[in-house]
Amino acid sequence: MLYPMETASRVVLDLSGVWRFMIDKEQIPVDVTRPLPATLSMAVPASFNDQTASKEIREHVGYVWYERCFEMPQLLRQERLVLRFGSATHEAWVYLNGHLITHHKGGFTPFEVEINDDLVTGENRLTVKLSNMLDYTTLPVGHYKETQNETGQRVRQLDENFDFFNYAGLQRPVKIYSTPHSYIRDITLTPKVNLTNHSAVVNGEIETVGDVEQVVVTILDEDNQVVGTTSGKTLAIELNSVHLWQPGKAYLYRAKVELYQAGQVIDTYIETFGIRQIAVKAGKFLINGQPFYFKGFGKHEDAYIHGRGLSEPQNVLDLSLMKQMGANSFRTSHYPYSEEMMRLCDREGIVVIDEVPAVGLMLSFTFDVSALEKDDFEDDTWEKLRTAEAHRQAITEMIDRDKNHASVVMWSISNEAANFSKGAYEYFKPLFDLARKLDPQQRPCTSTSIMMTTLKTDRCLALADVIALNRYYGWYMGNGDLKAAETATREELLAYQAKFPDKPIMYTEYGADTIAGLHSNYDEPFSEEFQEDYYRMCSRVFDEVTNFVGEQLWNFADFQTKFGIQRVQGNKKGIFTRAREPKMVVRYLTQRWRNIPDFNYKK
Ligand code: BDP
Numbered sequence: 001m002l003y004p005m006e007t008a009s010r011v012v013l014d015l016s017g018v019w020r021f022m023i024d025k026e027q028i029p030v031d032v033t034r035p036l037p038a039t040l041s042m043a044v045p046a047s048f049n050d051q052t053a054s055k056e057i058r059e060h061v062g063y064v065w066y067e068r069c070f071e072m073p074q075l076l077r078q079e080r081l082v083l084r085f086g087s088a089t090h091e092a093w094v095y096l097n098g099h100l101i102t103h104h105k106g107g108f109t110p111f112e113v114e115i116n117d118d119l120v121t122g123e124n125r126l127t128v129k130l131s132n133m134l135d136y137t138t139l140p141v142g143h144y145k146e147t148q149n150e151t152g153q154r155v156r157q158l159d160e161n162f163d164f165f166n167y168a169g170l171q172r173p174v175k176i177y178s179t180p181h182s183y184i185r186d187i188t189l190t191p192k193v194n195l196t197n198h199s200a201v202v203n204g205e206i207e208t209v210g211d212v213e214q215v216v217v218t219i220l221d222e223d224n225q226v227v228g229t230t231s232g233k234t235l236a237i238e239l240n241s242v243h244l245w246q247p248g249k250a251y252l253y254r255a256k257v258e259l260y261q262a263g264q265v266i267d268t269y270i271e272t273f274g275i276r277q278i279a280v281k282a283g284k285f286l287i288n289g290q291p292f293y294f295k296g297f298g299k300h301e302d303a304y305i306h307g308r309g310l311s312e313p314q315n316v317l318d319l320s321l322m323k324q325m326g327a328n329s330f331r332t333s334h335y336p337y338s339e340e341m342m343r344l345c346d347r348e349g350i351v352v353i354d355e356v357p358a359v360g361l362m363l364s365f366t367f368d369v370s371a372l373e374k375d376d377f378e379d380d381t382w383e384k385l386r387t388a389e390a391h392r393q394a395i396t397e398m399i400d401r402d403k404n405h406a407s408v409v410m411w412s413i414s415n416e417a418a419n420f421s422k423g424a425y426e427y428f429k430p431l432f433d434l435a436r437k438l439d440p441q442q443r444p445c446t447s448t449s450i451m452m453t454t455l456k457t458d459r460c461l462a463l464a465d466v467i468a469l470n471r472y473y474g475w476y477m478g479n480g481d482l483k484a485a486e487t488a489t490r491e492e493l494l495a496y497q498a499k500f501p502d503k504p505i506m507y508t509e510y511g512a513d514t515i516a517g518l519h520s521n522y523d524e525p526f527s528e529e530f531q532e533d534y535y536r537m538c539s540r541v542f543d544e545v546t547n548f549v550g551e552q553l554w555n556f557a558d559f560q561t562k563f564g565i566q567r568v569q570g571n572k573k574g575i576f577t578r579a580r581e582p583k584m585v586v587r588y589l590t591q592r593w594r595n596i597p598d599f600n601y602k603k
Pocket residue numbers: 162163164334415416450470509554571573
């Protein structure tokens with residue numbers, strides 16, 4: 001799916017700004033043929049939760065409504081006009097002038113609809129009904145229940161089965177863009193690199209709609225020089241002396257696609273892309289043929305006031321802080337991030353593991369590993385969950401959206417699912433197959449495993465190209481005992497390496513809650529001293545394991561979660577506070593990571 005962009009043939013109108021808003025109390029049905037009886041102001045894009053002083057709004061479970069009006073410039077009325085949502089969390093019904101024009105479920109991927117037939121001259125009224133409810137059929141997964149209050153009214157309750165606040169709303173840009181009626185619908189690029197002679201072939205497919213006489217594709221380099229051109233919808237453009245996209249040293253080409261009718265260019269789209277090669281081989285993760293070492297983070301889209309809403313200044317700052325530390329990568333835990341962030345990562349040379357919102361796919365929880373290792377262990381996760389369809393859709397939409405990004409080097413199919421339970425392999429096998437079938441660039445796939453999923457109990461290891469472990473020895477297990485944690489970490493990593501010598505291993509989470517400003521002479525848990533000791537211990541072990549190819553700690557910054565006895569204003573495992581102030585450990589990690597090269601760290 002193409003990102004909306006102005007070109008010689010396309011105009012983009014941004015509907016960001018202040019909309020009208022109300023929560024749906026479900027007492028009087030909303031009449032969409034009339035303006036909403038909504039009096040509150042709500043900024044878009046942003047989550048609605050933290051934009052008012054109302055507890056009722058912040059904690060609302062159910063439906064909310066947004067509305068705004070706009071006029072469509074007359075000079076665009078002859079064009080094909082498309083309304084596009086960067087996302088709508090988690091389910092949306094969109095009405096234009098009182099007509100339902102589209103519906104979409106899944107809160108982290110874009111969707112669009114042609115609006116020509118529903119536009120009127122003068123003021124147009126755009127109304128969006130959203131649901132923030134999650135259950136056993138959705139991604140992420142929530143425990144949903146309905147009860148009644150004293151007056152017999154339905155009360156919706158949601159207990160999120162995951163550790164981040166269920167921010168919702170119109171969290172990403174809402175835009176209208178124009179195209180001609182015959183237009184470029186999609187571009188798929190699959191550059192093939194020849195590392196020995198520094199050349200590449202830019203293979204690709206252009207999808208068009210309508211009458212098309214000819215399609216011309218021109219490749220431009222960063223100096224705006226034409227380096228290749230071809231005509232036809234299938235391309236194979238050879239480039240010599242190719243500039244590779246490298247971590248930290250991004251080089252971006254542009255593919256200018258022009259659609260001709262009667263000898264005239266009628267539609268143009270410019271897709272930015274990088275040329276690089278990804279492979280997993282003999283226990284190494286190779287980027288452009290060289291063993292890459294991941295240094296970085298699990299993150300969240302999470303900010304004061306914005307909630308999970310797009311904040312470009314924050315994205316720019318976050319990548320800048322990462323680079324300044326010598327980090328080179330992050331995982332989009334636990335959902336695909338905004339398209340704006342993905343484009344920024346391409347530009348900045350940040351390596352991304354792209355994750356679907358498959359979090360919470362585990363209905364029983366225990367820290368008792370031995371219980372899970374028993375032969376007769378039974379768990380009903382895969383009998384009770386009905387997420388397969390949502391999961392297929394999320395994978396399809398993520399890959400469709402992100403397939404051309406040079407920054408994306410691997411897909412994460414789930415986070416901490418019940419891989420130890422009966423039925424896990426049967427559930428995941430078709431999903432991994434689907435991702436592999438859909439990705440034109442054939443990136444590796446993984447899923448991150450919770451620490452109770454051990455080498456012994458994990459039924460899905462065969463599916464993953466890279467073993468991605470989320471581990472909290474010394475924190476959730478053996479809290480405060482870093483000696484025992486070190487032994488456990490070492491033993492486990494060596495055991496994985498011995499059993500799967502060809503699979504690279506990485507940590508996709510490890511961390512310790514740390515209260516900024518809390519110090520201890522005794523290096524107690526929650527202190528900044530403990531956090532540093534914890535990371536020093538982990539680093540020591542990582543350096544001993546040959547096939548250990550990456551450390552992505554948890555978390556880049558403190559973030560908001562649901563209430564819980566282990567959470568005081570959210571999760572405090574950030575190495576930065578939520579305001580992006582560094583905790584003490586940032587100095588240690590900066591020194592470590594600046595001394596670890598992106599390539600050939602592990603021989
Ligand atoms: C892991 C989850 C992550 C949590 C983290 C934690 O993947 O979402 O926030 O642990 O507990 O289980 O801090």
